[in-house]
Amino acid sequence: MSDVKLWDFHGGIHPPEHKALSNRTPIQPAPLPARLILPLGQHIGAPAQPIVAVGERVLKGQTIAAASGRVSVPLHAPTSGTVSFIGPQPYPHVSGMLAPAIVIDSDGLDAWAPLAPCADYRGLAPEVLLEKIRQAGISGLGGAGFPTAVKLAARPQGKIHTLIINGAECEPYITADDRLMRERAAELVAGIEILAWLIQPEQVLIGIEDNKPEAIAALQAALGERPFGLRVLPTKYPSGGEKQLVELLTGQQVPSGGLPTDVGMLCQNVGTCVAIHDAVLQGRPLVSRIVTLTGEALARPMNVEALLGTPIGELLAFAGLDEARMDRLIMGGPMMGFTLPSLEAPLIKTGNCLLAPTRSELPPPPPPLPCIRCGACADACPASLLPQQLHFFALGQEHEQLRAHNLFDCIECGACAYVCPSSLPLVQYYRAAKAEIRELEQKQHKAEHSRRRFELRQERLRKAEEQKEAERQARAEQAARAKALQTESAALPDRTAPLAAQPSLAAGLLEQQKKLRIEASMAQIALKKAEKQLAAHATPELEAQVAELRAAVEAAKKALEAVTAAAPPAVPASNDAALKKAKIELAIKRTELKKAEKAGADDAELTCLREALASAERALHAAEEASDKPAPQLIRTDKRPVDEKLRTLKTELAFARADLRKLERDEAADPPALESARTRLAEAERKLAEHQSE
Amino acid sequence: MALPRITSPHATGSTRTRQVMQLVLVATLPGLLALTWLYGFGTLLNLLWMSAAALGFEAAVLQLRQRPVGFFLGDGSALVTAVLLALALPPYAPWWLTLTACGFAILFGKHVYGGLGQNPFNPAMVGYVVVLISFPLEMTAWPAPHAVGLVEGLQQILGIAALPDGWSQATALDVRKANRSLTMDELWAQNPAFGYLGGRGSEWVNLAFLAGGLFMLRRRLFGWHAPAGMLGALFLMSLLFWNGSDSDSNGSPLFHLLSGATMLGAFFIVTDPVSGATSNQGRLIFGIGVGILVYVIRAWGGYPDAVAFAVLLMNLAAPTIDYFSRPRTYGHRKAERGFKVGD
Incomplete structure (x- = not known):
């Protein structure tokens, strides 16, 4: 072990480990909860789709939600019981948000569904083996929770030559992997063997920090003569970060923005390896995980194997939580974990640690002082960034500079903030700046999209306009040609000219008539008003006024008559009106007659009505003749009376x-x-x- | 039950800016003791007076700028500025001169730019250069070792009674600069300003500052880059341009390392993180620049010593150095260098 070369990564810190708090006792089984909450999205990717209904009885290990899409994993019932609810439930997230989940009321039997163990996986095709891993619902148990089968299958860049097993567990407090390696070394090695058989790498490297001597010894014993390289790493946070571990073990760096597979490497957490062992050799899907319960607010810090979906409050109660002493509740470690706003959320696949510290244990940082550019952060940064420069650029929202100083290579490990003598919340600045930039990028993307659409539309409009213009020109040419033809036959007499004058004269007279009629009626109204007043109280002034108005009305009437007489007797407008009137009259008469016939009126009445109809018909004919409009082409249909x-x-x-x-x-x-x-x-x-x- | 929502990291280290400042003050003790042993209580008196003045100025400006006075006074940066100035100024400089230096350092060296962390120039060096240029006579009056007592010294400082003639003498750097006739060997043998390896008296002071500097280096208050750069460059320059021991000699490398403000500059001034370069490589470049400039000014410039000028000139260059000394980020094939932003 000591003769193999190890590399180092830049920076890193040595925070107090606090691992002894929880790694002294063996892994305990957590008590079976009465009710389990199983969020559908416990991994990176699309949430699973429920395939059970409320009220359905399920057995332990039964699939209750199916994977939806490629980057997704199914979900299994962690115990037997009844599905009591499907819908929004508490989720372990810093916001305290609700997320869709399946709730199972445990029946206390913990009865397994029939399992399909497979002792000889070497006889299986790789795709079948991968499908087994996928159907067991395994996603990375180290913390990120990426679907394991996808990680194992995605290899378009070429062969994986190095399989890296991550047992570094560099975060303070967490000892879940430590205890797992100590107690389940054989299963771990079997799981690694399955992975090695599946991807056939040239070498398998296992990285463990040297603060876990018992785990190292146990693993060494379990490995025996197998050709897996066990590498003992000097304890330094964050050696368990995927990129840092790759550099520690191989001296190579994962390209910026890339994955270890880009350099032919693949990392898997030790817990994931054990889950793969369980899934393949025992046929057991992922229904439980080992979680560290630690912090000084707990009376009995320890590691437990708990069913997924167990409410966090029950787990902490099992470890003897003193709520009054707990300052905050952290899921994960003190460097990268996130706080939970309540104890109601359930344990999910990615939950490796629940930390309940007292106030004196993890005191809130003192108020920040201005940065003095001491550079301690740059010395601690495992990504070789310049955190203080990033901090100044983040304050000034200088996004170009942030990018130029590789903000997006920050892994948010918190080493810079840990060492900062001015207690600046550096990681928070970077997170905010990253979010800002992402949001801006999205906006820009949208604006770019809109711009392109606008340009395309302009182009379309331009083309349409051009086409229209071309058509217009073609029409104009045609018209010109037609005109030329017309001028050739210009000898034809112009018959329209003398007719044009008459209507204008008639129109002028009509106009005058209208005006006079209005005047006459207004005079009439004034007269009526005056007469009313006169009737109310007769005074000589009023009498004189009424007489005057009467005279005015007379005059107006006369003037109107004069004009009406002057207008040509066959004014087309009035004639049209008469025609219409006659038609309406005829229609009325006809319906009246019909009505009477239906009602069974006596003959005298009917004859009277028939005569009226006949006279109306005659009137219409007269009107038609008077009108200059051509008489309607009446087609008489021989319509028999209705029988x-x-x-x-x-x-x-x-x-x-x-x-x-x-x-x-x-x-x-x-x-x-x-x-x-x-x-x-x-x-x-x-x-x-x-x-x-x- | 609502638990607090705090984003990671939850654990913080124990190093605090205030402790850093306190350790710097502790590291000045050997130099202070050497100065006091050699020149009497002048430096100590200056130190007390200037500390009070600096804290007064700081408090007044913080009040004017409507900042929490107690909180920012507690960071100790004003005190460090005052102490470094007191160590750099002549021990029996008049009270108004030290007050002027202090005022310029705090007001124009620091707060004009926005206070702690924002100043582009080393505040102590700003104050020092202002009085060096304005009051050359007072600034060249360094006492001869073991020449001044407490009471006369106090009277000199307060301007009540002047010290008798002959209390001050030219420093070794002054003598070398002004020398036109004697060889270096003759100077070493005869001139009272010359000691065993450097200036008489100043060689001990330099060694004391070196001790303090090594203490800080051990406590990891700063990296080795800037001091090593400055001392290395000064050593190399003086070796390269060491033209024997004639009357026009520039002086030996050891003479330059152990005279004047060399060690004070190397460990207490160029290590100032605020006005220096950011990255370790940048700091090395910064230190080298200071070392070269110190030698250039001492050998061919108009002033006998040059640490203050050299530091201020390199302060000007620090932002540019930063742009050209960015480290290679993890996962990148090469480091981004220069003023280029983005792709």
């Missing part, structure tokens, strides 16, 4: 037919009724035929 009897017969026939059909469709109809309906139809048909032949 009432025929109508009733036809109706009867239709009813009979409909009744029969209804009965025929009804299977339960009794035969006599059917028979009678048939005879009724026949009768109706016969009668109609008789009537028509008459």
